[in-house]
Every structure is written in C-alpha cells, then in structure tokens.
Amino acid sequence: MFTDAANFDVRDYLRKEMMPHFLCPGCGHGIALRALLWALHDLAIDKDKLAVVSGIGCAGRLSAYIDANTFHTTHGRPLAYATGLALARPDLHVVVISGDGDCLAIGGNHLIHACRRNLKITCLMLNNEIYGMTGGQVSPTTSESRLTTTTPLGNNEPNFDACALATAAGAGFVGREVTRHVPKLKELIKAGLEHPGFAFVEVLSDCTEVFGRKNDLGSSPEMIMRQKSEIRPSAYRNTVETPFHSTSLPTGILTQNDRPEYGAAHRRAAAAVVAKGAK
Amino acid sequence: MPHSRIELRFGGTGGQGLILSGKMLADALASEGKHVAQSQTYEPTSRGGFCNADLVVANGEVDYPLPIAFDYLVLLDKLAVKPSWPRIKPDALVIADTRLCPELPDGSTPRHHLPLSRTALELGNERVTNIVALGALIALSGICKRQSIERVVRTGSPRAFLDLNLDALAAGYALATPVAAAAS
Amino acid sequence: MNVHDKSLSKSTAKLLSGNSACAQGAVAAGCKFFAGYPITPSSEIAEKLVTSLPQAGGVFIQMEDEISAMAAVIGASMGGVKAMTATSGPGFSLKQENIGYAAGAEIPCVIVNVMRGGPSTGMPTRPSQADIMQTRFGSHGDYPMIVLAPSSVREIYEETIRAFDLAEICRTPVIVLYDQVIAQSSETVALAPPSGVRAERKWASGPRADYKPYAAGIDGIPAMPRPGDGYRTHTTGLTHGENGFPTQNPEAVERAMSRLYSKLDLHRELIESWEAIRCEDADVVIVAIGISARAAKRAVEICRAKGVHVGLFRPITLWPFPEAALQQACKGARAVLVPELNIGQLRLEVERLLGRHRVEGLHQYSGEPITPAQIAARATTLASEA
Structure with missing residues (x-):
C-alpha cells in the first residue's frame, strides 16, 4: 500500500487513466512527484483550486499525472504562463514543474525575472543534469567532465548553481533537497508552498537510464546512495553562504525572507491607478 | 475630388514640439467640425534629426491620411527644407524661422521669414517656438478661429507652461498680423 | 459582410x-x-x-x-x-x-x-x-x-x-x-460604442464524468473548462485527443486536426469582412489593405474623375481570405492591381484566387508608403492595356 501515517494515499492525487506512467525505471522524478503530492495533501490544498504548469522535457510531462488543473506548456516558458495565470486568477494555487534545461537554459530569463518579481508561484526544478527526453545532451547543470551525447570527451563547461542564481535574482524562498530524503523533500516543498511569494525548490533527481548509464554510475539504488556520499563533486561550489564540501551538499531551506509579494502589490498599485483616475 | 483638402506641415528637428503643435491645431480644427488626419515621420532616436508633423484637413472623411502636396509649410530648422520643399504646391504659403532656417530655395512661392525662435527666447523659453509658430501660421492662414486654438492651448498645456504657451500664441499672432495685413 | x-x-x-x-x-x-x-x-x-x-x-x-x-x-x-x-x-x-x-x-x-x-x-x-x-x-x-x-x-x-x-x-x-x-x-x-453584447466564452458545464475538453458539437467549438469549476483537465501543446491527453493514435490525431482546421470554415460568414468600392463596373480592381488601401481609395477617385473605371476590394478579414467576395468583386474586371509595402505577399493570395485574371503587383519596400498618384498611374495604364 502507498498509505502513509498521515492518511496520504498518492492515488487520490493521480490520474489513474494516465497509468502506467512513462518514466524510466529508477528515474528520480517519480519520487519528486510523490513528495509534491504528499506536501499538497499535508496542506489540504483543494485540487480544484490547484493549477500545475509545466514545461517540456521529462519533468514537463509530470503535470499530466496530477489530478488538478494542469497545463503542459512550451519549452522553457512554464513560469511565464504561470505568471499570467496567477495574476489573472489570484484564487488559484499555482505550482510550476520544470527541469534543469527548461528552467535554466531556454527558460533562464523567465526564472530570474520570476525570482525578481516575487509573484506567488511555487517552482519545482527537477535537476537530473541532463536532457533526458532528447537522448542525453549536456545541460546547464551537468557536472564538469561528465559524459553526454554532446560532450563525448567530458563536459568542459562550468555549470550553474541554480539555488545561488535564484537567491541572487531575489527569490524570497530557495531550497534544495535530494530524492533520497523523501520526508525532508516533502517538508521542503511544503515550506515552499506555504511561502507567500515566489518559491524556488531544486530537487536533485537521478536520471539512471541516460545519465547514469553514460557515466557508469550503476543501478538506481547505487545512484541513490551516491546522493549520500560523493554526489557531483564539482557541481556545487560554495553556495548561498553555506560552505560546500563534496560530502556536505547544502540542502534544506537556503534563503527565506518576506519580500512583498508581487500579486498583492500589483493589485494595490492598480487600485491606486483607479483612485487617481476617479479624482 | 469629393472634399476640399488642405495639407500643412510643421518641419524641424526632433524635440522642438512639432507634433504637439500639429496635435493642438488638429484638435482646434476638429472642434470646428473638420476632419483631420495627423501624421509624422521620425527617426528611431528621440532627439534631433529631421522631424515633421503633417496635417490633412477636409470637410468630410479623409480618404488618404498622408500629405500629397502642402498648402502651408512651417520651417523651424534648415534640416526640414530639403525633404519638404519638393512637396509644396506652387502657391503654398511658407513660414520660416529667421534664425534657424535662414535660407530658402529660389522661386515664386510666397514665403515669410519670421523671428519665431527669437520671440520665444524673449518670452523666456526657446521651447515655446512651436507655439509661436502655431500662432503665426493661424494668423497668416486663417485656417481656424483664434478662440478655437486658444481653447485647445488652454486645456492642453501642462500647468507650468500654460501662461507661457498663451503668451507664445499671442506673440505668434502679433508677429504675423502686420505681415498678413500687408499681404492682403 | x-x-x-x-x-x-x-x-x-x-x-x-x-x-x-x-x-x-x-x-x-x-x-x-x-x-x-x-x-x-x-x-x-x-x-x-x-x-x-x-x-x-x-x-x-x-x-x-x-x-x-x-x-x-x-x-x-x-x-x-x-x-x-x-x-x-x-x-x-x-x-x-x-x-x-x-x-x-x-x-x-x-x-x-x-x-x-x-x-x-x-x-x-x-x-x-x-x-x-x-x-x-x-x-x-x-x-x-x-x-x-x-x-x-x-x-x-x-x-x-x-x-x-x-x-x-x-x-x-x-x-x-x-x-x-x-x-x-x-x-x-467618433468611436461608436460597440453594438450588441460582447461574445463570451463557452464554458464547460454539466457533470464532470461526461466532460471531454476537446469534444465539440456541430459548431466545432469545444466548451472550455475554467480552473476552479471542478473539471480538472489537462491542456497540452502535444497533439491531444478529445480527453485532452496526448495521443499519437493516427485516427485520433487526424480527427483532432480536421476539427481544428474546419472550425473556422463553420464560422466563415461571421469571420469574413471586406469592403468593395465601385467594383461593379470596374475594368481594374485594386486589392489592398492598410495604408495602401487608403491610398487606393483616393486613387479610385482620381481615376474615376478621368473616366477610368477602377474599383477597390479591401479585405478587412485578411485570413481566412474572403475568397468568394474577391472573386465576385473581380468578375467583370480585366486586370487586378495589388499595391503593397513588400516584395509580393498579398499578390500571391490574389493570384491563387483569380487564376484567369491578369494580376499585377505594385510593390514598394523603401520604407515610404505608396502614394495615390502611383496607384492611379498604374491602374490607368492597366485599364488602357487590358
């Protein structure tokens, strides 16, 4: 049974007609999806009022499995779609699911401006270091020296620290967690969902079938265990005021402040415009 | 032609307020029931370069909104001469600023050199040269009633410029009235 | 209309x-x-x-x-x-x-x-x-x-x-x-206040179990689910079936694409709009949009004043092109002139629709609009040649 202590049954939040899902065996994205649904359950968020907006790629496909108002948009743009949706419908709870390529490469501009703007959206970026769906090309988060189909001799580009980027761009809530710690991941997503402004949650997820095989990282359990030990030695430098060592990845809530939420500020500004016009 | 059609241009450089003059005159004409199309061409920069505000005035709906041949041409900079001169009617009336547009091509076209910008400077701000020119044009052409343009200047000027604009309009009339009397 | x-x-x-x-x-x-x-x-x-x-x-x-x-x-x-x-x-x-x-x-x-x-x-x-x-x-x-x-x-x-x-x-x-x-x-x-009631979206209603977000009735337009109304549907840019979920089933894809394409045909009468000026007896019909149509309107007057029979067909709905209306307007014309500020785009569509007519373009791409005189001169030449 999938039932947890807190009466969470993942089947209550999944579209059964979409099963079996299309994720590869061992893919970390299923764990991330489950953690998200669990967090939604814990917060008793009404599925009718939940809008999940996703981009393109493996992570982008997850929205279709969620029993809510789901929007599978264009590559890199889910945050921009979500901005329109959240401004037009402040009554909805808007969650974005994106991948590392979607969010940091083709959609990087939208990420930094969403962080700056601070509209109430919870953005989950599932980072598996690779463009999995297109067959395993290098992404902005691929660690140095890793093999991909477009870095046959090893990646020689530096990679992004997404959380440092989000913090620098002004996000009020930034956190990172690995798929190995499901309850911790759930708690982090929950904190992100409860944050009054823009929340950026990076989930370190494993791509076993493409990234793992290409780099001889072993089976799924072995990759999960790597998250505990020597995960991505060069991927995360000193990030967000937390000294980084290869064995102590900065996870958990990395940034949290109460900058004014954009939607409410926008509505106040609009009211001022109306009041000025009425004079 | 279905309707009488009068065409005029304020020509000069970007930042001189030519488009404002054009819009004010258009509003004044519209208040008298005329149909007006107002257009401009401009460079991608905000200041400097050739700039113009053109009006096409008709009693009925303006079919083609862009000018074909000008009946009136106001020149506030020598830059505007070259692109505008080939498009004036043979009997067009030309008003040019004495200082900013001292030389005009030869020919029989009626023309008046008026100290528009100097008058504006004497009023205290060269930026109202456009309004001086507006007053002079209306005085010389009789294209609309004085109270129509005064009403527009009164309602359409920023508060800080209201008195200055009204003075500039009157100064333009004063400059042109003796010229108009001499011409008739 | x-x-x-x-x-x-x-x-x-x-x-x-x-x-x-x-x-x-x-x-x-x-x-x-x-x-x-x-x-x-x-x-x-x-x-x-x-x-x-x-x-x-x-x-x-x-x-x-x-x-x-x-x-x-x-x-x-x-x-x-x-x-x-x-x-x-x-x-x-x-x-x-x-x-x-x-x-x-x-x-x-x-x-x-x-x-x-x-x-x-x-x-x-x-x-x-x-x-x-x-x-x-x-x-x-x-x-x-x-x-x-x-x-x-x-x-x-x-x-x-x-x-x-x-x-x-x-x-x-x-x-x-x-x-x-x-x-x-x-x-x-003088902007007229819009006549009639503005169109509102057809929203999904009725029981959720029976609802398919991309199933359409005879008008070809599916009712849209509004978030919050309880339908909890999926919207995707992937080719989708009537249930909104991605599909690559050939029959479902073909059905979806056919409906998508034909839905505008079902509402063509509502969509199409054009203006035809003095085309009934025109030897030359000008086809133009935007500022070129404004110049053409004056060119018609210039030509008519000289006894040259010129008319103007102006598509207000550009796409889908008012095909039948154009063909009707050009029925008696011996030549068609398409003035446009490009190297030849509207002319392609007019040529496609008027296979038997002589169709000429007047193309200008200097950044200057085409003048009424230019159009009138070309239309006059065309009328004399035709």
Whole structure:
C-alpha cells in the first residue's frame, strides 16, 4: 500500500487513466512527484483550486499525472504562463514543474525575472543534469567532465548553481533537497508552498537510464546512495553562504525572507491607478 | 475630388514640439467640425534629426491620411527644407524661422521669414517656438478661429507652461498680423 | 459582410491615434489582461492600457521579453479572462511558437502586430506590410488563424473589439494586423460604442464524468473548462485527443486536426469582412489593405474623375481570405492591381484566387508608403492595356 501515517494515499492525487506512467525505471522524478503530492495533501490544498504548469522535457510531462488543473506548456516558458495565470486568477494555487534545461537554459530569463518579481508561484526544478527526453545532451547543470551525447570527451563547461542564481535574482524562498530524503523533500516543498511569494525548490533527481548509464554510475539504488556520499563533486561550489564540501551538499531551506509579494502589490498599485483616475 | 483638402506641415528637428503643435491645431480644427488626419515621420532616436508633423484637413472623411502636396509649410530648422520643399504646391504659403532656417530655395512661392525662435527666447523659453509658430501660421492662414486654438492651448498645456504657451500664441499672432495685413 | 462606408458623427469626433484606438477597443471588448514588451511602433498600446485596463478591472504587466508576454497572455486566458498582447516585427517573430500553442490548444487571445520594415530590426519607425504571410503561417505546423487588417483609426477600434469576439466564439488566437502609418497617425473619429453584447466564452458545464475538453458539437467549438469549476483537465501543446491527453493514435490525431482546421470554415460568414468600392463596373480592381488601401481609395477617385473605371476590394478579414467576395468583386474586371509595402505577399493570395485574371503587383519596400498618384498611374495604364 502507498498509505502513509498521515492518511496520504498518492492515488487520490493521480490520474489513474494516465497509468502506467512513462518514466524510466529508477528515474528520480517519480519520487519528486510523490513528495509534491504528499506536501499538497499535508496542506489540504483543494485540487480544484490547484493549477500545475509545466514545461517540456521529462519533468514537463509530470503535470499530466496530477489530478488538478494542469497545463503542459512550451519549452522553457512554464513560469511565464504561470505568471499570467496567477495574476489573472489570484484564487488559484499555482505550482510550476520544470527541469534543469527548461528552467535554466531556454527558460533562464523567465526564472530570474520570476525570482525578481516575487509573484506567488511555487517552482519545482527537477535537476537530473541532463536532457533526458532528447537522448542525453549536456545541460546547464551537468557536472564538469561528465559524459553526454554532446560532450563525448567530458563536459568542459562550468555549470550553474541554480539555488545561488535564484537567491541572487531575489527569490524570497530557495531550497534544495535530494530524492533520497523523501520526508525532508516533502517538508521542503511544503515550506515552499506555504511561502507567500515566489518559491524556488531544486530537487536533485537521478536520471539512471541516460545519465547514469553514460557515466557508469550503476543501478538506481547505487545512484541513490551516491546522493549520500560523493554526489557531483564539482557541481556545487560554495553556495548561498553555506560552505560546500563534496560530502556536505547544502540542502534544506537556503534563503527565506518576506519580500512583498508581487500579486498583492500589483493589485494595490492598480487600485491606486483607479483612485487617481476617479479624482 | 469629393472634399476640399488642405495639407500643412510643421518641419524641424526632433524635440522642438512639432507634433504637439500639429496635435493642438488638429484638435482646434476638429472642434470646428473638420476632419483631420495627423501624421509624422521620425527617426528611431528621440532627439534631433529631421522631424515633421503633417496635417490633412477636409470637410468630410479623409480618404488618404498622408500629405500629397502642402498648402502651408512651417520651417523651424534648415534640416526640414530639403525633404519638404519638393512637396509644396506652387502657391503654398511658407513660414520660416529667421534664425534657424535662414535660407530658402529660389522661386515664386510666397514665403515669410519670421523671428519665431527669437520671440520665444524673449518670452523666456526657446521651447515655446512651436507655439509661436502655431500662432503665426493661424494668423497668416486663417485656417481656424483664434478662440478655437486658444481653447485647445488652454486645456492642453501642462500647468507650468500654460501662461507661457498663451503668451507664445499671442506673440505668434502679433508677429504675423502686420505681415498678413500687408499681404492682403 | 460588406461594411461599405459608415458615416461619422462629427459632434463627438476626437483626434485619436491608431494605437490609442486599439487600446480603447480592447477595453471596450472586455479585455482583462495585457502583457507586453516595449517595441516600436506598438508601445503606445501598452502605455495606454497601463492606466485604462486597471480602471476597467483588468491586469497590466510588462514582461521580461516578447516570448513571456505571449505566454503570460495564454496563461491568463487559460485562467478564464480575455487577454491581449501587442508587438511589432521582431517581437512578433519571437511570439510565434506560443501563438501556435494557443492555436493548437485552442486558447482564445488577441495579438496585435503593428508592421514595421524588416527583415530583422529593419526600419523600426517606417511602415511595411511584409508580415501578411507571417500572420498566417508564422508558427510551425498546420493550424487555423484569423487575421483582421483594419485600415483606419476607427476601424482599428472596431476590429480590435471584433478580434476579441471572434477569439472567444471560435476559441482561437486572433491577430489584429496594421501598419506603422495607421498606428501612429491620428484621425478625428467618433468611436461608436460597440453594438450588441460582447461574445463570451463557452464554458464547460454539466457533470464532470461526461466532460471531454476537446469534444465539440456541430459548431466545432469545444466548451472550455475554467480552473476552479471542478473539471480538472489537462491542456497540452502535444497533439491531444478529445480527453485532452496526448495521443499519437493516427485516427485520433487526424480527427483532432480536421476539427481544428474546419472550425473556422463553420464560422466563415461571421469571420469574413471586406469592403468593395465601385467594383461593379470596374475594368481594374485594386486589392489592398492598410495604408495602401487608403491610398487606393483616393486613387479610385482620381481615376474615376478621368473616366477610368477602377474599383477597390479591401479585405478587412485578411485570413481566412474572403475568397468568394474577391472573386465576385473581380468578375467583370480585366486586370487586378495589388499595391503593397513588400516584395509580393498579398499578390500571391490574389493570384491563387483569380487564376484567369491578369494580376499585377505594385510593390514598394523603401520604407515610404505608396502614394495615390502611383496607384492611379498604374491602374490607368492597366485599364488602357487590358
């Protein structure tokens, strides 16, 4: 049974007609999806009022499995779609699911401006270091020296620290967690969902079938265990005021402040415009 | 032609307020029931370069909104001469600023050199040269009633410029009235 | 419908620019969301709506780029409100992928494209009519598109309102296309308050179990689910079946694509609009849009005054092209002249529809509009040769 202590049954939040899902065996994205649904359950968020907006790629496909108002948009743009949706419908709870390529490469501009703007959206970026769906090309988060189909001799580009980027761009809530710690991941997503402004949650997820095989990282359990030990030695430098060592990845809530939420500020500004016009 | 059609241009450089003059005159004409199309061409920069505000005035709906041949041409900079001169009617009336547009091509076209910008400077701000020119044009052409343009200047000027604009309009009339009397 | 010459009420006439009229039309149509990005020569639309939209209870946002402006508009419309963006040349190119998304996922929205010289950055402050084909075929894949091409300040107001109505009725993006001259010139106009009731979206109703978000009745338009109403459906840019979920089943794909394409045909009478002036006895019919049509209107007068029988056919709905109306208007003509500010786009469509006619283009791409005299001279020559 999938039932947890807190009466969470993942089947209550999944579209059964979409099963079996299309994720590869061992893919970390299923764990991330489950953690998200669990967090939604814990917060008793009404599925009718939940809008999940996703981009393109493996992570982008997850929205279709969620029993809510789901929007599978264009590559890199889910945050921009979500901005329109959240401004037009402040009554909805808007969650974005994106991948590392979607969010940091083709959609990087939208990420930094969403962080700056601070509209109430919870953005989950599932980072598996690779463009999995297109067959395993290098992404902005691929660690140095890793093999991909477009870095046959090893990646020689530096990679992004997404959380440092989000913090620098002004996000009020930034956190990172690995798929190995499901309850911790759930708690982090929950904190992100409860944050009054823009929340950026990076989930370190494993791509076993493409990234793992290409780099001889072993089976799924072995990759999960790597998250505990020597995960991505060069991927995360000193990030967000937390000294980084290869064995102590900065996870958990990395940034949290109460900058004014954009939607409410926008509505106040609009009211001022109306009041000025009425004079 | 279905309707009488009068065409005029304020020509000069970007930042001189030519488009404002054009819009004010258009509003004044519209208040008298005329149909007006107002257009401009401009460079991608905000200041400097050739700039113009053109009006096409008709009693009925303006079919083609862009000018074909000008009946009136106001020149506030020598830059505007070259692109505008080939498009004036043979009997067009030309008003040019004495200082900013001292030389005009030869020919029989009626023309008046008026100290528009100097008058504006004497009023205290060269930026109202456009309004001086507006007053002079209306005085010389009789294209609309004085109270129509005064009403527009009164309602359409920023508060800080209201008195200055009204003075500039009157100064333009004063400059042109003796010229108009001499011409008739 | 043929909208031949409506008369103006002079008493309420005001000097207004095309871009201002567009912003006023959007508010009158019930627009509640605008997202944009600064670009010449369409920025004035945003500059007007930043004030007038909140006053009408709507939301204005300037986004980080052209792509996100289009995406935000679609997102807002998915949320259930009437939404619009406005752009020009390069910005319109950047929006294309998401315009295709709106067409495929059937999300109503309005996109204003003020044409300027191109390609690339081109001539930002000069007029052009070189986006005629891009408005129809700019995004990848097969999809239907409605494009309205007003040619005066008053018509920009009216067609912007009609664009919203058609977007809602047909569940599709609608493009309002006009050129820099019409956009930034001002005309004295009396804007008539919109007649009738504005079109509202057909919302899903009834039991959730029976509801399929892309199943349509005889009108070809599926009822749209509004988030919060309990339908909890999926919207995707992937080819989808009636249930909204992705499919690559050949029969389902073909059925979905056929309905998508044919839905505009079912509403063609409502969509098509044109103006035909003195075509009945014309030896030469001019076909033109925008500022070129305004020049042509005067050229008709010039020619007629000299006894040359010239008429004008002006498609107001550019796409789908009013095919039958054009063929009817050109029935007696011996030659057809297409003046346009490009190297030949509208002419291609006219040639396609009038296979047997002599069709000539008058193409100008210098950044200067075509003058009435140019058109009159060419039409006169054509009349004498034909």
